[in-house]
Structure formats: structure tokens, C-alpha cells
Amino acid sequence: DAKTTQPTSMDCAEGRAANLPCNHSTISGNEYVYWYRQIHSQGPQYIIHGLKNNETNEMASLIITEDRKSSTLILPHATLRDTAVYYCIPIQGAQKLVFGQGTRLTINP
């Protein structure tokens, strides 16, 4: 499994864009980058995933660098309900999710 490095914590003002970086320099060519989040003690929630192209859905955008060694999750207009721990997880196939420490994102009013 590719190792990931994420900031331990980040703050963002409500209504602003939250940009969460992830370093996954050992990612292999067929590993996708998945992002999940966990709002306090709730079950983790899938956000978005990508292989090498940038992706966007109703929740977020995912920017993956051309060398695929890092990615950034963008929450375009953060709300208080986006306060959570965000996990970046490289994965191939129907495998287990390996959760690191993640980034604790706090959205401030």
C-alpha cells in the first residue's frame, strides 16, 4: 500500500474554499486516489476518487498532479458541516481501505 502524508490539522473560514493536500509519492500506476471523511464518530463517507485526471462531483473537486505523487481535495464553499477528519487513500482493486491519520479540518464561522 502506498504511504500517504497529510497535514495533521487545518482551519478554514466558512464560505471559503478548503484545499486539503495529500502526498502519495509511492503510489503505483494502477492505484486510484480515494478521499473519505469522517464526521465525529460517524461512519466514514466517500467523497471522490481519481486515477490521473482531475475529477469533480457534487461534493468536491480532486486535483491530481501530473506525476501522481500528490493530490489536493477542494471543498469549494466550506460549511460548518464539513468539519471532519479527511483521509486520502491510494487503493487498487476491491481492497481494504487503509486509513492513516488524516487531516482534521475545522471550519470556523
Next chain:
Amino acid sequence: DSGVTQTPKHLITATGQRVTLRCSPRSGDLSVYWYQQSLDQGLQFLIHYYNGEERAKGNILERFSAQQFPDLHSELNLSSLELGDSALYFCASSTPRGGVYNEQFFGPGTRLTVL
């Protein structure tokens, strides 16, 4: 609501006892995964079942076992419970599409407290 249900929501029991946690996957999902989240270990993968068959094992203790039934629901059995087994237990479900991994949907979890 992810569509994954788990029962019970809370469970309090004593050391040495045995409990069963139940998970119903989203309609049509064939894979069920179990995860444990304790304060000091974070979220850890326990076991994966696909259409009734065990597919992968993680850091699952020998005192723990699981199975997936023909109706696709799954049960996680924890026996000879110890204080350290106190944790949140999550199950997740997914279904591959064309052999491609897709996202896992998590249930709300069962909070187990061992006294």
C-alpha cells in the same frame, strides 16, 4: 443515509462475554467489510467478505470471527471479550462494476463497551 444498517447501535457487556454485531449491506452490494476504530489505533480493517466467501483478513484477532449469509447480511462475532476490545465497529459495503473497485458505503457503527 448510506443504506447500510448496523445493529445494535450500542452494546455494553462484561469481560469474557461474547457478542454478535450485525450488518445489512446496501441493496445489491455483494461485498461487506468490517473495520474497528479504537482511540489508540484509529480505523483498522478487520475482514472482507464477497458473496458469502472470505476474501481478505486484516488485523483480526482469533477471538473474532465473521460470516456473510446467503441474504448477504454479515455478522461479526467477538468472544472472550477484553477491555481493549471496546471500540466502534463499522461495516461497509460495495459492489465491483466491471471488475473496477468502487466506493465503500459505511454504516453508522456499533459502539461496544466492555466493562
